[in-house]
Amino acid sequence: MSQTTIDYYFAPQSPWSYLGHQRFWDIARAHNARIRVLPVDLGGKVFPVSGGLPLAKRAPQRQAYRLAELRRFSTWLGAPLNLEPKHFPVNGDDAARLIIAVDMKDGEEAAMRLALHVMRAVWAEERNIGDEATLAQLLAEADLPAARIEQAHSQAVQERYEADTQRAIDAGVFGAPSYVIEGEIFWGQDRLDFVERRLTR
Numbered sequence: 001m002s003q004t005t006i007d008y009y010f011a012p013q014s015p016w017s018y019l020g021h022q023r024f025w026d027i028a029r030a031h032n033a034r035i036r037v038l039p040v041d042l043g044g045k046v047f048p049v050s051g052g053l054p055l056a057k058r059a060p061q062r063q064a065y066r067l068a069e070l071r072r073f074s075t076w077l078g079a080p081l082n083l084e085p086k087h088f089p090v091n092g093d094d095a096a097r098l099i100i101a102v103d104m105k106d107g108e109e110a111a112m113r114l115a116l117h118v119m120r121a122v123w124a125e126e127r128n129i130g131d132e133a134t135l136a137q138l139l140a141e142a143d144l145p146a147a148r149i150e151q152a153h154s155q156a157v158q159e160r161y162e163a164d165t166q167r168a169i170d171a172g173v174f175g176a177p178s179y180v181i182e183g184e185i186f187w188g189q190d191r192l193d194f195v196e197r198r199l200t201r
Contacts, residue, residue, distance in 0.1 A: 004033040004199060007180040009168045010115070011042040012099065012129060013092035015081065017177040018119035019073050020189025024179065025112055027192060031199040037103045037111040039096035040165040042176050050174035055089065073190070080124040087128040093161075094152065095129045100160050101152040102144055114142045 010017035074081035095118045103111035117138045121127040179186045179195050186195045
């Protein structure tokens with residue numbers, strides 16, 4: 001039986017990616033599915049072509065409901081989350097490139113581990129992932145080589161980031177997290193039950 005591959009599109013600064021990350025990882029492991037780790041430029045590239053709006057430009061009703069939903073899911077999942085963290089909004093590009101560098105050098109498991117550290121830093125630890133010193137600390141906490149910081153600035157990593165973002169657009173992705181299995185999109189961590197059913201099928 002062939003191994004299923006899941007394209008995992010996410011933004012390191014996304015609270016919904018954070019809330020779903022560990023659960024998604026556990027589901028993929030339980031079903032022996034391979035994860036293609038694909039951090040993308042959500043606000044800069046995906047939103048402009050898919051109709052998405054940055055948080056500050058959304059209607060007040062939508063912003064208020066977002067906070068209510070974050071609170072609900074944080075409680076239900078037992079995941080600590082600061083609703084309005086000190087370092088948010090934050091540019092996630094450097095963190096995304098670092099995750100890609102780790103994926104290219106150390107593989108999927110290491111990239112998933114670092115992504116969890118990065119997301120937790122924003123939403124549970126009041127840390128600034130836009131700061132390179134913070135990213136270096138997160139690398140160390142994830143037991144990964146310090147050299148990845150420099151490698152994250154390489155042309156190869158930048159090209160991969162741009163290609164993965166375009167891959168998301170071509171796949172019809174418009175938000176994060178999105179899980180794509182054989183062309184079928186599951187948008188949002190609240191769709192993970194359907195991801196699991198798809199893997200079971």
